[in-house]
Each structure stands twice: as C-alpha cells, then as structure tokens.
Amino acid sequence: DEERLWRRKVRLRLARFYGIVDLGVLGESDPRGAAREMVAGGVDVLQLRAKNREPESLEPLARSLRELTDSAGTLFLVNDWPLLARRVDADGVHLGQEDLPIAEARKILAATQLIGKSTHSMEQALAAEREGADYIAVGPIFATPTKPEVEPVGLPLIREVRGRLRKPFFCIGGIRKENLRKVLESGADRVVMVSAILRSADIEAYCREVAAMLGPKGLLT
Numbered sequence: 001d002e003e004r005l006w007r008r009k010v011r012l013r014l015a016r017f018y019g020i021v022d023l024g025v026l027g028e029s030d031p032r033g034a035a036r037e038m039v040a041g042g043v044d045v046l047q048l049r050a051k052n053r054e055p056e057s058l059e060p061l062a063r064s065l066r067e068l069t070d071s072a073g074t075l076f077l078v079n080d081w082p083l084l085a086r087r088v089d090a091d092g093v094h095l096g097q098e099d100l101p102i103a104e105a106r107k108i109l110a111a112t113q114l115i116g117k118s119t120h121s122m123e124q125a126l127a128a129e130r131e132g133a134d135y136i137a138v139g140p141i142f143a144t145p146t147k148p149e150v151e152p153v154g155l156p157l158i159r160e161v162r163g164r165l166r167k168p169f170f171c172i173g174g175i176r177k178e179n180l181r182k183v184l185e186s187g188a189d190r191v192v193m194v195s196a197i198l199r200s201a202d203i204e205a206y207c208r209e210v211a212a213m214l215g216p217k218g219l220l221t
C-alpha cells in the first residue's frame with residue numbers, strides 16, 4: 001500500500017502535461033476516443049470532468065478511462081467526486097474551492113489516493129498546501145470559456161507561486177500551443193489543457209506536440 005502511494009506520488013512529480021476529458025467541452029464527441037488519443041499523445045495525467053452529470057452515471061466511463069490509463073501508466077483522476085474515484089480505483093480526485101474539504105475527501109478515499117486542488121490566488125494555493133493537497137492547480141492563467149466564472153490570475157502569479165509552494169503545481173486556463181512558451185517562461189513546469197486539446201482536429205498529434213514542447217521529464221520543482 002505504501003508502495004502504491006509512493007508510485008503515484010513519483011508519477012505526479014514527473015508529470016508535466018495534464019489533460020482533461022471534459023464532457024461539457026466535448027459535447028457529442030466520444031470521450032473514450034478523445035482519452036485514447038490523449039494518452040497516445042503523451043499526457044501524463046488524465047482527468048474526467050463532467051459538471052452536469054450525476055456521479056453514478058459516470059461510473060462506466062470512469063472505469064473504462066481507468067483501464068485505458070492503467071495500461072499506459074498514465075495517472076487518472078476524477079473531478080469532484082471522491083466516492084466515484086474510490087469506486088473505480090482512480091489515482092485520485094481533483095477538488096475545487098467549492099467542493100468538500102480535503103480532510104473530508106480523505107475519509108472517503110483510500111489511503112493510497114491523491115488529491116489535487118484548484119486555486120485562484122496565492123492565498124488559496126498556500127491554503128491548499130496546508131490542507132494537504134498532493135498537487136495544486138493555479139489559474140485561470142488566461143480568460144477561458146471553460147471556466148468563465150473566475151477572473152484570470154495572469155502570468156506574474158506563476159513565478160510567485162513557484163517561489164512559495166513545495167508541492168507540484170500545474171498552471172491552467174486558456175493555455176494552448178500558441179501561448180505555452182510564455183507560460184513556461186513565466187516559471188511553469190506543468191500545465192493543464194482542456195479545450196485546446198479537445199477542440200483540435202487531431203488530438204493525438206496536438207498532444208504529442210505539446211509534450212515535445214514541455215521537454216523531457218525529470219529535473220522538476
């Protein structure tokens with residue numbers, strides 16, 4: 001068990017590229033197909049996000065994404081629902097500011113499962129680390145239709161956060177190939193992409209290019 005948690009944490013430390021299978025963004029498109037291409041294209045972490053669905057109805061899809069990611073050695077996280085994450089043996093759950101506290105989610109999850117937390121300021125990022133998040137998402141960096149309700153935090157926050165967080169952090173929000181270099185130059189090592197990936201004509205090729213831009217794994221903060 002201890003080894004299982006350790007393996008997950010190591011994979012998280014090495015992860016640079018995090019893709020989200022967002023059913024809202026996908027609309028009628030096939031989430032399994034998108035996930036398969038993302039994994040083939042080299043995402044290190046895959047998350048299932050479905051804002052307007054009952055968690056029970058997501059279980060078959062979550063199970064199939066678990067199988068898919070397992071065979072590729074890709075981390076798999078479930079957004080919002082620790083119980084679903086537990087039931088399908090995901091690597092962990094991702095929680096937002098409005099979701100249940102990390103301590104509550106830990107009671108539902110297995111001891112070997114990871115928790116990530118969305119944050120939108122330095123204060124929230126530090127609080128998430130104090131709460132015991134295994135990784136932290138910081139954003140939206142840029143304005144994005146995928147998360148319209150939160151003000152963009154801007155590029156300068158990246159370097160500030162980098163200087164003060166010890167846990168791995170991922171930049172998210174409006175990131176795409178065209179602005180990735182700027183995000184990396186602002187101090188990011190790890191990024192999350194949603195619509196840039198899911199709306200691209202060739203998801204696998206897109207992911208491959210992003211993965212190449214992020215460079216080899218290792219030597220990360």
Ligand code: TZP
Nearest residue numbers: 140144146147173174194195
């Ligand atoms: N949290 C902060 S920004 C965001 C989330 C879920 C959406 C990111 O989506 P996109 O399409 O990569 O801008």
Ligand code: MG
Nearest residue numbers: 080095096099
């Ligand atoms: Mg949430």
